[in-house]
Amino acid sequence: MFKDIRFKNKHFKSYGRKYQGLKHGGNVGEAAKTYGQPEAGWLDLSTGISPWMYPIPDIPQQLWRTLPYQNEHFWRVIAEYYQVTPEIITAVAGSQGAIRQMPYLLEPESVAIPAIGYKEHQYSWERAGHRVCLYQSWGELENLLDQGEVTHCVVINPNNPSAEYVDNTVIEAIYRSVSGYLIIDEAFMDVDERCSFIPYLPKSMVANNRLIILRSVGKFFGLAGIRLGFALGCGELIESLRAAVYPWAVNSPALYIAECALSDVAWQQKQRLRIRDQESQLLTLLTSKLPRSCHIVSAGLFVSIFGPSDTLMPIYQQAVRHAILLREDRLLDQCMWLRVGLPGEQYNRLANFIEAL
Numbered sequence: 224m225f226k227d228i229r230f231k232n233k234h235f236k237s238y239g240r241k242y243q244g245l246k247h248g249g250n251v252g253e254a255a256k257t258y259g260q261p262e263a264g265w266l267d268l269s270t271g272i273s274p275w276m277y278p279i280p281d282i283p284q285q286l287w288r289t290l291p292y293q294n295e296h297f298w299r300v301i302a303e304y305y306q307v308t309p310e311i312i313t314a315v316a317g318s319q320g321a322i323r324q325m326p327y328l329l330e331p332e333s334v335a336i337p338a339i340g341y342k343e344h345q346y347s348w349e350r351a352g353h354r355v356c357l358y359q360s361w362g363e364l365e366n367l368l369d370q371g372e373v374t375h376c377v378v379i380n381p382n383n384p385s386a387e388y389v390d391n392t393v394i395e396a397i398y399r400s401v402s403g404y405l406i407i408d409e410a411f412m413d414v415d416e417r418c419s420f421i422p423y424l425p426k427s428m429v430a431n432n433r434l435i436i437l438r439s440v441g442k443f444f445g446l447a448g449i450r451l452g453f454a455l456g457c458g459e460l461i462e463s464l465r466a467a468v469y470p471w472a473v474n475s476p477a478l479y480i481a482e483c484a485l486s487d488v489a490w491q492q493k494q495r496l497r498i499r500d501q502e503s504q505l506l507t508l509l510t511s512k513l514p515r516s517c518h519i520v521s522a523g524l525f526v527s528i529f530g531p532s533d534t535l536m537p538i539y540q541q542a543v544r545h546a547i548l549l550r551e552d553r554l555l556d557q558c559m560w561l562r563v564g565l566p567g568e569q570y571n572r573l574a575n576f577i578e579a580l
């Protein structure tokens with residue numbers, strides 16, 4: 224199942240040369256250029272990054288100078304936050320770091336990936352030479368697994384953009400049927416941990432364990448800029464990931480900030496409350512203003528609107544004229560989705576825009 228290191232090097236080289244990239248939210252510079260508006264003054268709601276960021280503490284000077292060797296206290300804090308043992312945590316440069324690397328560490332196989340979901344999964348597995356089977360529903364995934372069509376499986380929980388939370392009983396059944404790895408992307412789970420699959424991880428190193436859970440420090444803590452995430456799990460793929468990213472893939476200031484943020488329970492509680500409050504306010508407003516042909520869902524840190532393109536595209540374009548950046552993407556059959564991130568302290572600006580639709 225595991226690749227020889229020479230294969231990995233070959234792939235990494237070609238990936239570096241040919242990289243074109245996918246379109247993502249959060250690129251205000253590009254929006255300003257595309258729509259001929261100055262970069263300052265945009266309200267960027269195109270991502271699911273919290274508008275309230277963890278306040279950056281004073282960073283001890285020596286951290287800028289020293290190499291990032293994670294200390295015991297750091298591991299204890301991170302382990303406590305995720306309720307796991309320190310030995311099964313691997314720090315990566317954003318969960319994206321693991322999403323991109325892991326497929327290259329495995330021999331080409333087949334993998335099931337949600338048809339609607341964070342596109343970097345599909346992109347990364349395909350680039351690493353795997354055969355990707357997209358599933359539209361849990362029924363479709365079940366069929367793929369029952370018929371032995373796929374070796375590995377990716378689940379995004381909650382899904383971005385569909386906002387669907389998957390119950391643990393469903394994931395348990397999937398895990399039982401996957402012969403290879405089950406990778407669960409929980410980048411947006413911090414707002415509501417009830418559906419997290421973390422309790423199913425082993426408590427200590429188990430060489431052949433096939434479960435990997437990805438977590439992000441970027442979304443809930445509003446710290447996407449520090450590029451920090453964690454791969455939780457053990458087993459051979461995690462060992463290969465560690466070998467690929469360690470010793471210094473994550474910088475010392477990022478680790479220090481995470482240590483403060485993940486141990487600050489009072490801030491986390493306040494953050495959950497204000498996210499929940501604004502999410503429901505935004506849902507109520509959007510539901511009252513948008514036609515019934517639109518399906519509006521929320522995963523805490525963002526609201527997604529699914530509907531006909533001739534309803535949603537004009538809203539996107541109107542928002543741009545107000546320097547409000549949403550995220551849009553096409554689906555089949557003249558349908559599309561829009562992401563509306565939480566506006567935080569700029570709620571009234573967004574509300575005025577929506578009221579006037």
Ligand SMILES: Cc1ncc(COP(=O)(O)O)c(C=O)c1O
Pocket residue numbers: 316317318319320341379382383408410411438439440441442447450451452
């Ligand atoms: C579902 C999902 N997973 C993972 C990521 C990567 O996030 P990060 O690398 O900041 O942890 C994103 C980014 O938008 C995402 O939407």
